[in-house]
Amino acid sequence: MVIAPRGPRQDAVPEADAAAAGFPSRLPPHNPNAACGPGLPGPPHFLSAHPGPPVLVGGAARPLGRTSGRMRSSLVPLGPPVSQDRVITSFPKCYTPAACLQLREHFHGQVSIACQRRSTGTVGLRLSKVVVVGDLYVGKTSLIRRFCRNVFDRNYKATIGVDFEIERFEVAGIPYSLQIWDTAGQEKFKCIASAYYRGAQVIITTFDLTDLQTLDHTRQWLEDALQENEPGTCFLFLVGTKKDLLSGAACEQAEVEAVRLANEMEAEYWSVSAKTGENVKAFFSRVAALAFERSVLQDLERRSSAWPQVGNGDLIRMEGHPPETQDSERPSSLGCC
Numbered sequence: 001m002v003i004a005p006r007g008p009r010q011d012a013v014p015e016a017d018a019a020a021a022g023f024p025s026r027l028p029p030h031n032p033n034a035a036c037g038p039g040l041p042g043p044p045h046f047l048s049a050h051p052g053p054p055v056l057v058g059g060a061a062r063p064l065g066r067t068s069g070r071m072r073s074s075l076v077p078l079g080p081p082v083s084q085d086r087v088i089t090s091f092p093k094c095y096t097p098a099a100c101l102q103l104r105e106h107f108h109g110q111v112s113i114a115c116q117r118r119s120t121g122t123v124g125l126r127l128s129k130v131v132v133v134g135d136l137y138v139g140k141t142s143l144i145r146r147f148c149r150n151v152f153d154r155n156y157k158a159t160i161g162v163d164f165e166i167e168r169f170e171v172a173g174i175p176y177s178l179q180i181w182d183t184a185g186q187e188k189f190k191c192i193a194s195a196y197y198r199g200a201q202v203i204i205t206t207f208d209l210t211d212l213q214t215l216d217h218t219r220q221w222l223e224d225a226l227q228e229n230e231p232g233t234c235f236l237f238l239v240g241t242k243k244d245l246l247s248g249a250a251c252e253q254a255e256v257e258a259v260r261l262a263n264e265m266e267a268e269y270w271s272v273s274a275k276t277g278e279n280v281k282a283f284f285s286r287v288a289a290l291a292f293e294r295s296v297l298q299d300l301e302r303r304s305s306a307w308p309q310v311g312n313g314d315l316i317r318m319e320g321h322p323p324e325t326q327d328s329e330r331p332s333s334l335g336c337c
């Protein structure tokens with residue numbers, strides 16, 4: 001059962017149907033970072049209710065990954081281990097300080113302490129929603145597929161509605177998952193895709209570096225996505241795709257305008273190539289680290305504001321309602337800088 005449009009490409013057979021019909025799945029045989037869906041072989045995954053129309057997460061049967069030689073967090077009670085290249089120990093750098101959400105190269109102090117104490121609340125059990133938008137043909141699907149499955153397809157198959165991938169990380173020793181939504185760029189599917197913008201923690205607005213008209217359209221894509229979300233709740237990224245098709249000088253030239261626009265949007269700028277893989281992993285690691293950090297700070301804030309404090313912030317225990325942790329830290333702010 002797949003309730004939401006699962007974004008089958010126009011020529012694709014839905015995966016569940018494909019299996020029933022004896023077709024090979026369009027999925028590659030192994031992605032150890034993908035979460036498993038309910039009722040599927042393999043362990044259950046953690047899933048928070050996410051805003052937007054209901055979906056069956058992980059609607060396709062994804063074979064479990066091999067477990068040998070992979071790291072396992074002490075906090076991951078279920079699911080296959082996270083592969084080495086999804087383990088983030090230090091804060092990933094930005095692409096350019098000229099358009100960057102934060103310049104710090106380490107986790108926020110309170111986040112580091114919370115991670116060391118393993119007191120990150122429910123952060124490890126939740127999915128953070130990432131929505132990728134932009135004109136048709138700019139390379140949204142290719143970017144996601146390069147990251148999640150390490151594949152690239154030269155043939156264009158339009159996304160219908162939406163599709164998503166769940167990618168598991170381990171950030172500062174804590175399990176963390178991104179739910180990455182691929183949306184259709186074609187105008188006729190926009191109303192379907194926009195139904196899934198709500199509840200995004202990260203909005204990635206993409207354009208084709210070889211077609212600067214698509215950069216002009218990013219403003220509108222961002223506006224549409226922001227309309228469905230509370231102001232100030234989303235990290236914004238502006239991503240130029242198909243970097244491999246430009247010379248270094250041409251890329252730099254295109255980036256001047258893109259960086260200017262990113263600053264105007266208060267977004268972080270990146271240039272990537274799904275074809276060669278350049279910057280793809282670094283980009284998503286950055287997304288995961290920023291989203292994780294904010295999730296932990298929000299969790300700390302929520303928990304500390306739920307309990308009265310005295311003096312230096314020691315918690316008062318309320319009878320019958322023990323606090324979740326002994327933490328006395330209170331985040332000074334939720335700002336990322």
Ligand SMILES: Nc1nc2c(ncn2[C@@H]2O[C@H](COP(=O)(O)OP(=O)(O)OP(=O)(O)O)[C@@H](O)[C@H]2O)c(=O)[nH]1
Binds near residue numbers: 185
């Ligand atoms: N050379 C090169 N081609 C790319 C790159 N990324 C995508 N393409 C090609 O661009 C075309 C469109 O890519 P898609 O990823 O399907 O584009 P999309 O934005 O998802 O398109 P819609 O689903 O219609 O919104 C395909 O033919 C891809 O092979 C890249 O980094 N380099």
